[in-house]
Amino acid sequence: MNKYISKGTKPTRQGFGEALAEQGDKDSRIVVIGADVTGSVLTSFFAEKHPERFISVGIAEQNATTIAVGLALSGKVAFFSAYAAFATFRNADQLRVSVCYNNANVKIAGGHSGVTVGPDGATHQCLEDIGLLRTLPNMTIVVPCDYEQAKKATIAVAEHIGPAYIRLSRAKTAIFTNADDDFQIGKADVLRDGTDVCIVACGALVWEALQAAGELETKYNLNVAVINCHTIKPIDADTISAYAKKCGAIVTAEEHQIYGGLGSAVAEVVVGKYPVPMEMIAMQDRFGESGEPDELMRHFGFTAENIVNRCLLVHKRKIEQK
Amino acid sequence: MSFSFNDIIFSNEQRKPDDYAAITKELKRDILKSLALAGSGHPGGALGIAELMAVLHFGGVMRYDATNPTWKERDRFILSPGHYVPVLYSCLAHCGYFPTSELATLRKLGTRLQGHPAGFGFTPGIETTTGSLGQGVSIAVGMAMSDKLIDKNSHKVFCLSGDGELQEGSCWEAAMSASMHHLDNLCWIVDNNDCQIDGRVKEVMSIYPLKEKFESFGFAVIELNGNDVEQVISGYEQFNANHKNKINKPTCIIAKTIMGNEISLMHDKYQWHGNPPTIAQAEEALKELEDTNNE
Ligand SMILES: [Mg+2]
Numbered sequence: 051m052n053k054y055i056s057k058g059t060k061p062t063r064q065g066f067g068e069a070l071a072e073q074g075d076k077d078s079r080i081v082v083i084g085a086d087v088t089g090s091v092l093t094s095f096f097a098e099k100h101p102e103r104f105i106s107v108g109i110a111e112q113n114a115t116t117i118a119v120g121l122a123l124s125g126k127v128a129f130f131s132a133y134a135a136f137a138t139f140r141n142a143d144q145l146r147v148s149v150c151y152n153n154a155n156v157k158i159a160g161g162h163s164g165v166t167v168g169p170d171g172a173t174h175q176c177l178e179d180i181g182l183l184r185t186l187p188n189m190t191i192v193v194p195c196d197y198e199q200a201k202k203a204t205i206a207v208a209e210h211i212g213p214a215y216i217r218l219s220r221a222k223t224a225i226f227t228n229a230d231d232d233f234q235i236g237k238a239d240v241l242r243d244g245t246d247v248c249i250v251a252c253g254a255l256v257w258e259a260l261q262a263a264g265e266l267e268t269k270y271n272l273n274v275a276v277i278n279c280h281t282i283k284p285i286d287a288d289t290i291s292a293y294a295k296k297c298g299a300i301v302t303a304e305e306h307q308i309y310g311g312l313g314s315a316v317a318e319v320v321v322g323k324y325p326v327p328m329e330m331i332a333m334q335d336r337f338g339e340s341g342e343p344d345e346l347m348r349h350f351g352f353t354a355e356n357i358v359n360r361c362l363l364v365h366k367r368k369i370e371q372k
Numbered sequence: 373m374s375f376s377f378n379d380i381i382f383s384n385e386q387r388k389p390d391d392y393a394a395i396t397k398e399l400k401r402d403i404l405k406s407l408a409l410a411g412s413g414h415p416g417g418a419l420g421i422a423e424l425m426a427v428l429h430f431g432g433v434m435r436y437d438a439t440n441p442t443w444k445e446r447d448r449f450i451l452s453p454g455h456y457v458p459v460l461y462s463c464l465a466h467c468g469y470f471p472t473s474e475l476a477t478l479r480k481l482g483t484r485l486q487g488h489p490a491g492f493g494f495t496p497g498i499e500t501t502t503g504s505l506g507q508g509v510s511i512a513v514g515m516a517m518s519d520k521l522i523d524k525n526s527h528k529v530f531c532l533s534g535d536g537e538l539q540e541g542s543c544w545e546a547a548m549s550a551s552m553h554h555l556d557n558l559c560w561i562v563d564n565n566d567c568q569i570d571g572r573v574k575e576v577m578s579i580y581p582l583k584e585k586f587e588s589f590g591f592a593v594i595e596l597n598g599n600d601v602e603q604v605i606s607g608y609e610q611f612n613a614n615h616k617n618k619i620n621k622p623t624c625i626i627a628k629t630i631m632g633n634e635i636s637l638m639h640d641k642y643q644w645h646g647n648p649p650t651i652a653q654a655e656e657a658l659k660e661l662e663d664t665n666n667e
Binding site for chain 1: 490491492493499500501502503504506507510511512513514515516517518519521522523541542545546548549553
């Protein structure tokens with residue numbers, strides 16, 4: 051039943067780094083700003099290929115962001131990448147006033163998001179970026195689900211006119227989408243159709259959702275839809291409300307805080323268009339901690355197993371309501 | 373009560389110092405009238421930089437085309453303290469970007485003349501939003517990088533910051549990067565009126581010594597009296613020479629100015645940072661300007 055199988059593992063940051071360097075060949079307007087962590091967020095690929103369009107500003111994220119605005123207002127497509135924690139919160143005022151109010155063509159790539167950063171601990175495990183950026187007018191937010199999609203998302207973000215944020219991970223995760231799959235900002239991918247429950251996930255949780263849906267079918271005879279909601283803003287309200295209606299129950303899954311992320315965005319749509327029972331898998335309003343990525347994913351419930359349980363729960367609530 | 377605004381376009385050409393008196397007075401009149409009509413806003417800083425703005429916009433220092441605000445060959449000016457914007461709106465109106473009558477709409481619902489500069493493209497001639505202090509200087513650095521490092525053209529970027537604004541740490545991130553990337557196309561003017569909302573800059577949080585700071589950050593520093601047109605003309609000439617001679621350093625003009633300059637009600641009083649004149653106070657000040665005109 052699952053047409054999506056894992057073809058190995060690579061981190062989404064690698065897809066971003068490779069695609070950005072390649073897109074630099076096609077689009078001479080692209081300029082990349084480095085803030086010391088280029089070898090981690092892999093803008094180093096672009097810097098090696100296009101040194102004349104790479105500008106290093108050191109550990110100065112506020113300056114990096116506003117310099118990007120100056121470049122964008124001079125006709126460039128300005129990319130700035132650093133760890134998500136420092137590429138969104140350290141420079142939040144710059145993002146609000148200079149990037150978004152100007153509607154400047156600035157692209158922020160937040161690497162090392164979520165608990166899969168691992169042993170570095172809570173300071174570096176950014177779990178609040180989506181919530182923060184979702185409140186900013188003009189901002190587009192994209193969370194690719196694997197290496198392959200990260201490449202397409204990077205190109206789409208580069209071609210998009212206006213501010214955009216692409217959320218990336220450090221850890222290697224399953225590559226399961228295909229090179230010829232469509233990618234369109236604002237258009238969620240229905241990876242698997244279903245009628246009993248709909249799982250709406252983003253990032254690394256999409257693969258877990260697909261595993262959960264398979265198990266729900268074989269073990270519990272439930273027909274579960276899986277939506278890869280790679281664009282958090284603007285959210286694909288049409289697809290989400292159609293599946294709320296079709297399945298009558300939703301589980302959201304994301305490597306982000308419970309407040310303000312994908313779950314909140316989906317709930318806003320569902321409440322307004324077609325209210326159904328929902329369960330949200332997310333960080334429960336607490337900070338992360340050190341540990342290996344796999345351990346942390348299990349510890350905080352970012353697993354297929356937890357998705358299965360929450361699907362059973364929401365399905366029960368749906369039946370009871372009827 | 374309403375004020376009318378003189379519908380007059382000033383050309384952009386080299387002028388003798390004496391020729392600026394009429395222009396700076398016009399800018400000051402506009403600031404007083406538009407703020408009194410708005411009933412809110414920041415007169416002190418705007419009045420203090422009238423000479424710096426007059427020479428920059430009407431002295432042949434910058435290249436621009438008011439009929440084509442997005443002209444690719446233009447030089448740029450970024451006003452980092454966005455609250456000074458009434459003086460910039462006045463300049464842009466007298467450049468011909470929009471009618472001077474629009475100055476009466478400052479800060480009113482539906483206006484193009486927002487309380488602080490709105491996003492690029494919203495008001496003709498405004499290059500960027502500013503208003504959160506410290507950000508404009510980094511935007512100017514980004515523009516200068518685009519011109520010098522990427523496009524390798526000969527455009528110039530002018531940026532004016534406040535002095536209290538330099539308490540924002542990101543200003544020094546901007547200074548470091550301008551220097552390391554050899555942005556000799558960048559002219560950073562510091563409006564050194566030693567005033568900020570809470571009092572004297574040297575008492576709220578000293579930024580001094582300023583000349584030594586910018587020199588140690590790798591700038592060519594020019595100190596001058598920003599309310600003396602002759603010195604202002606010479607300051608911009610020195611920057612233009614630095615740019616032409618490719619000195620590989622950004623230029624910083626530290627301009628000593630007086631907040632609310634030559635309006636006796638406001639002269640050197642930090643209390644006028646963010647209080648508008650009443651209509652009566654504005655009328656009084658306009659009369660005072662008129663009288664000095666007739667001296
Ligand atoms: Mg000041």
